[in-house]
Amino acid sequence: MSTKSKKNKRKAKRMPLPNGEDQNAYKNFVKWPKRRWAWEFLRRNPKFQAACKELDTLDEADAKKRKRKEIRIQFHLRFFKHAEERYGRGPQRPVFTPTAAWKVEEDKNTRDVTVKLEEAHCLVRFDVRPMLLTNSSFKYQFKQAKSAIELTMEDYLRRHPGQAAEKFSWKGSELPMIQLLRLLDMKAAGQTNKSEAYRKIFVPDDDELSNETAKKSFNAYKRAESIADHRYLALALYEGELPEQDPGKHDAS
Structure with missing residues (x-):
């Protein structure tokens, strides 16, 4: 299947949001999977909506491609999906990922990466070379990463103490x-x-x-x-419902 066909297959029909007056407009909501709930709330995120509307105003193909990439990274989507699209079926459904990873392309030795970090983000770099030589290096680097993430969480909670009491149930x-x-x-x-x-x-x-x-x-x-x-991301990740990572699809580029 061509790349163009795959992209078209991922596109779900665009659908305006209900006006909220009638609960019957939200068909079968008691059967929605948590990933559907995550998508429905994200669709109502004003920043996400504005970013998608901005994308619609672009004419140049490369500019649209860059904007789609920017949107999916910012809102934790593995593939771009427009805010006006309904949940969809199969490959049309949104796939959420809380992490982003970058690696050097196969035909190059280095790569420059510009990453915008928010206060709840933590960027960790791994070096696989020592991991290839000893298992202890593998465990040590993950231990260091875990410590960095925990420190980021502590710092974030100091700034937003109310977040600690908002566990998802x-x-x-x-x-x-x-x-x-x-x-x-x-x-x-x-x-x-x-x-x-x-x-x-x-x-x-x-x-x-x-x-x-x-x-x-x-x-x-x-x-x-x-x-x-x-x-919404907590909904997508609730009880480990996030689909397994597709091989070769983890790169944030």
Whole structure:
């Protein structure tokens, strides 16, 4: 199969997001795999949406290729997938990867790499030559990498102490999770009154807005937006559901 055919096979139909008013618009959500939930929240990430819209404005092929690469690395996608695409089937489905790896191309001896690091990122370089000579080098380099990652986590938690208390718990979460998606969709559809949107979704039998509803709506929006912003990756990785790495497909280039 040609490269062009493979790319076309990966493209799923583009589909606008629901307006959040009717839960029936989210068909079979109780059966969605966690990777589907991760994709649905990422699709609602304003930064991801903006990056894909910017891509659509580009005409030059090389510029589009660079932008697709930039997007998939930034949002932890092994293959580029547009924010407007539905989850899809088979190879159309998104594949998430929390790591990015670079190696020297086969016909070269060196390679210059420019990497943009965010505060939650940790970049580790491995040298395989000593690993080929002794198993202890293999274990030592991984131990060093583990220490570097743990230090990065500690530093990140010092800056964001609230993150430590936000462990992901999934059991029985399909209903509250779809409600969070609906909140994001109502906001995108123009519902500016967050308390009213929360009431419609979570407590539709209440006729009046209360201070308690306003407080709960703020917390619900905060949680929904944090999942769409970065916590979607925890959904994709939940209970090891991430598909195995394709041989030869791990290079971040």
